[in-house]
């Protein structure tokens with residue numbers, strides 16, 4: 001058990017450092033991206049091939065840095081009483097385009113009652129977007145994704161996300177939270193690490209049930225506050 005605590009402390013520290021670095025890199029990166037986009041407009045330029053490559057590589061850096069920016073804000077300031085019901089109800093609108101372009105059957109089962117948790121809204125949204133994105137990337141065309149919410153007897157609330165996608169074997173599942181672990185060609189391997197860190201920082205829990213070809217169910221539980 002001792003070993004495990006040390007490991008998670010190390011991960012948390014690595015996340016903090018990475019977030020700080022990401023924050024510092026963001027501004028110069030925005031400037032460079034702007035200029036490259038301008039140069040890219042000149043298709044006659046002898047450097048056109050190069051500016052195109054620079055542009056796409058910068059996008060890649062942006063993607064990686066984007067995963068960290070959520071943590072770069074000091075958490076404590078934004079922590080407040082938050083209706084998790086509301087967040088769940090609105091989150092899917094961010095992904096409408098992705099659902100449509102892959103013909104995904106998305107359903108949600110969210111109760112009328114407001115359940116409140118103590119957390120930072122943007123970070124909780126980031127968590128839901130991370131796991132929803134993974135679900136979208138895991139399902140085949142016409143796949144199914146189901147988001148639901150329910151309260152438990154012990155004053156906690158559970159968000160459940162179910163997909164019928166490619167699923168994970170035991171070896172993959174064991175590494176899911178490891179930084180930079182990815183099975184995707186263009187993955188960053190940072191989404192699930194950040195997701196678990198955010199959930200833990202608000203006294204929540206994440207539990208994954210998955211098997212190869214059968215799909216994945218993720219349950220995230222938070223204590224309810226009055």
Ligand code: ADP
Pocket residue numbers: 130134135138163165166167168172176181182183184186187188189190191192193216
């Ligand atoms: P990335 O999405 O950039 O690969 P993540 O940290 O979000 O990084 O996920 C890590 C790995 O966990 C993924 O590459 C994938 O192998 C696995 N994974 C996560 N969610 C799912 C899911 N819903 N279905 C199947 N595999 C998943």
Ligand code: MG
Pocket residue numbers: 130133134191192
């Ligand atoms: Mg991901």
